Amino acid sequence: MAPTLEHTYATAFGELAFAAEPDIPAGSKVTWVNEPLARELGLDADFLKTPAGLQWLTGQAGPESNTYALAYSGFQFGQLSPVLGDGRAHLVGELAGKDLHLKGSGTTMFSRPGSDGKAPLSAVWREAVIGESLHALGLPTSRALAVIETGETVRRRSPLPEPAGILVRVAASHIRVGTFQFAAMQCEPKTRSDLVEYALNRHYPEVKNAENPALEFLQAVVKSQAELVAAWSGLGFVHGVLNTDNVAISGEAIDFGPCAFIDAFSRDAVYSSIDRQGRYRFKNQPAVTRWNLTRFAEVLLDLIDEDPNRAIDRATFVLEGFEDFYQDAAARVFARKFGLDVQGAPADILAEVYALVEKTFDLLEVDSLDFTGFFRVLAENEEGIELPEALGQMSSHSGLLKEWWAELLRLRAETGTSEQAARELMEQANPVYIPRNLALDAALRAVEAGDQEPLERLLSAIREPYKHKPGCEDLESAPEQSRFFRSFCGT
Ligand SMILES: Nc1ncnc2c1ncn2[C@@H]1O[C@H](COP(=O)(O)OP(=O)(O)OP(=O)(O)O)[C@@H](O)[C@H]1O
Secondary structure, three states: OOOOOEOHHHHHOOOOEEEOOOOOOOOOEEEEEOHHHHHHOOOOHHHHOOHHHHHHHOOOOOOOOOOEEEOOOEEEOOEEEOOOOOOOEEEEEEEOOEEEEEEOOOOOOOOOOOOOOOEEHHHHHHHHHHHHHHHHOOOOEOEEEEEEEEEEEEOOOOOOOEEEEEEEEEEOOOOEHHHHHHHHHHOOHHHHHHHHHHHHHHHOHHHOOOOOHHHHHHHHHHHHHHHHHHHHHHHOEEOOOOOHHHEEOOOOEOOOOOOEEOOEOOOOOOOOOOOOOOOOOHHHHHHHHHHHHHHHHHOOHHHHOOOHHHHHHHHHHHHHHHHHHHHHHHHHHHHHHHOOOOOOOOHHHHHHHHHHHHHHHHHHHHOOOEHHHHHHHHHOOOOOOOOOHHHHHHOOOHHHHHHHHHHHHHHHHHOOOOHHHHHHHHHOOOOOOOOOHHHHHHHHHHHHOOOOHHHHHHHHHHOOOOOOOOOOHHHOOOOHHHHHOOOOOOO
């Protein structure tokens, strides 16, 4: 049997959570359960695959339905949409302090006019695989608990129908920057102060008794977002749609629809077919996150200080800390990738590591090198202090490469990192396996045709990302044609 879910958010915020029934078509089946996650949550994976498990996962198990569509607003590609909300998603409840949430579960009062409330099976799986990969790589992220096939079809990328699915996901919460924007525009001021208190209790209890809770909350979200985006930089990960409704205040990655890990490196990498101006390209992610946080600060100002000018000064001071948090976090992320032990290192060393990150990007970009492959080759270098031959073969700019290598060795010496320590750091920071774009795409096409095996194989590799897995060699690198890959945003 499965536990009873809580509804603390919906109970506390009736003006932000509206009763809404999911549409679970007859014949729907749970076709995949995330067994490690089920275990972590104390759930029985075998039960979840049964018809009773399907009912529990979709909020239909009790005598009455307690499922909700959540309200939020959002700046989408820079333009404010005052009312968005779960238009094809439902909150089922909370388990162990986390949200259980459906996507692709039918229309609600927030549905986009004329839209079907559904999700293509391939989009459901893309989110499931990427979430598992980010989690295995140590990043905070929402994760798929299960995939449901409904037997229905949807039309997205072509006039041809494709199978539909429902994602059952688990997230720290679904409180977004856009939730606060909605509360600011549509609710009494008390809703926002209650929401700050609720969010602090749930996500940042260490600062919940602060003298100025709204200011401390802003500070905590700024820091966690800076760390999140720095971790993405370290993986060459492009979220895809960093609208304010896709920014969770918990600091987890959510709603990474048309996301991808970069193969051939370019700072301008953008994978989403709807991001025509490249607003959310790789190199813009820190600046765009700062922009999103500024929109967040705007709707907290009156809670920060009743004097508007003082409130702006205080919020600005916190926002200005974003760059420092980001650079510090990015320097630490890349230090591990470079094999540098920076524990206890002074700020000037971290600044030098950060400068080396930019030089690395130059080196990768000038030859469009494979981001993940470059770092893994570095981790597996057998040549000690000699410039690794394999890197020499990858790069056609030997001058740049030699300079870069000399700088890396200088920082190793400066930080007193032994060869052994360097190798250990790099082997645990530079993955062998990420969901390569073309391999993921091929696996998604297979699942649409009824074959789940390629996805299961990909999952087994990315779940242990730092270890070579016999039989998965084809998933270790990107084929040449991946340079031209662009993910379709048919969510
Ligand atoms: N198929 C759909 N049917 C009804 N409403 C939809 C559908 N797809 C998106 N919407 C709604 O349109 C608005 C903007 O959606 P957005 O593009 O952010 O999609 P989303 O469902 O939130 O997907 P993602 O998780 O990838 O961000 C949201 O209110 C969303 O619920």
